[in-house]
Amino acid sequence: MIKLGQGIVLVPGMRVGLLGGSFDPPHEGHLHLSKEALKRFGLDCVVWLVSPGNPLKAKAPASIGQRMAAAQALIDHPRIWVSDVEARLKTRYTAQTLEALVRLYPAVRFTWLMGADNLAQFHRWNAWQSIMQRVPVGILARPGTRMSALHAPAAKIYTPARLPSHVSRHLGMARPPAWCFVNMPMRDVSSTELRREGAWPS
Ligand SMILES: Nc1ncnc2c1ncn2[C@@H]1O[C@H](COP(=O)(O)OP(=O)(O)OP(=O)(O)O)[C@@H](O)[C@H]1O
Numbered sequence: 681m682i683k684l685g686q687g688i689v690l691v692p693g694m695r696v697g698l699l700g701g702s703f704d705p706p707h708e709g710h711l712h713l714s715k716e717a718l719k720r721f722g723l724d725c726v727v728w729l730v731s732p733g734n735p736l737k738a739k740a741p742a743s744i745g746q747r748m749a750a751a752q753a754l755i756d757h758p759r760i761w762v763s764d765v766e767a768r769l770k771t772r773y774t775a776q777t778l779e780a781l782v783r784l785y786p787a788v789r790f791t792w793l794m795g796a797d798n799l800a801q802f803h804r805w806n807a808w809q810s811i812m813q814r815v816p817v818g819i820l821a822r823p824g825t826r827m828s829a830l831h832a833p834a835a836k837i838y839t840p841a842r843l844p845s846h847v848s849r850h851l852g853m854a855r856p857p858a859w860c861f862v863n864m865p866m867r868d869v870s871s872t873e874l875r876r877e878g879a880w881p882s
């Protein structure tokens with residue numbers, strides 16, 4: 681059985697948020713999103729899926745070992761964990777990763793998490809509709825991207841599946857397709873900015 685990651689124990693019925701990302705480097709925005717997601721979407725834990733490399737990004741990130749170590753060092757919450765399972769499954773596309781994880785853990789309730797910038801371009805992801813059909817999707821505000829996200833093709837096509845934010849706590853148990861956008865106090869931080877400042881050696 682493929683384990684999600686070191687020290688990660690998943691039990692039947694558990695509501696697990698998956699935050700896929702390049703984490704190149706991980707930062708306060710990831711942590712803040714994860715803590716808000718735990719509260720707002722009624723999740724038991726959040727797992728950071730450190731990607732081998734975003735298929736839509738031309739430049740390769742720093743090594744997975746470097747990004748995993750930085751993520752572990754940053755996390756200060758007992759229910760936020762880090763996983764390199766995509767590297768081990770050899771899946772780069774989220775649709776494939778979710779298909780594999782749902783097969784491996786049929787009794788676990790996964791929710792895909794992302795910042796609003798990713799909803800804006802979600803319709804460009806490989807087999808994106810299969811993601812919507814497979815798991816609930818929780819979206820959290822990100823500075824400057826609220827409007828482009830809510831007017832994006834994916835948001836429009838799946839309008840009937842949108843859960844109002846006042847019932848966001850039900851998302852982790854919702855039957856897909858279901859998605860929910862929640863506002864949160866924003867953190868204007870990005871990996872791009874940290875790389876530009878030279879705070880990360882990649
Ligand atoms: N400050 C933030 N507020 C809300 N969501 C965020 C924030 N930073 C990252 N995210 C979300 O976390 C996930 C992983 O993000 P990623 O690792 O690409 O960080 P990033 O800062 O967006 O990196 P880059 O600047 O290199 O694109 C994405 O879904 C992204 O939308």
Ligand SMILES: O=C(O)c1ccc[n+]([C@@H]2O[C@H](COP(=O)([O-])O)[C@@H](O)[C@H]2O)c1
Binds near residue numbers: 699774
């Ligand atoms: O599957 C796809 O086509 C796809 C396209 C773009 C991004 N993703 C995933 O989205 C997550 C966020 O990526 P990033 O680089 O914005 O942190 C990460 O898990 C990527 O693998 C996935």
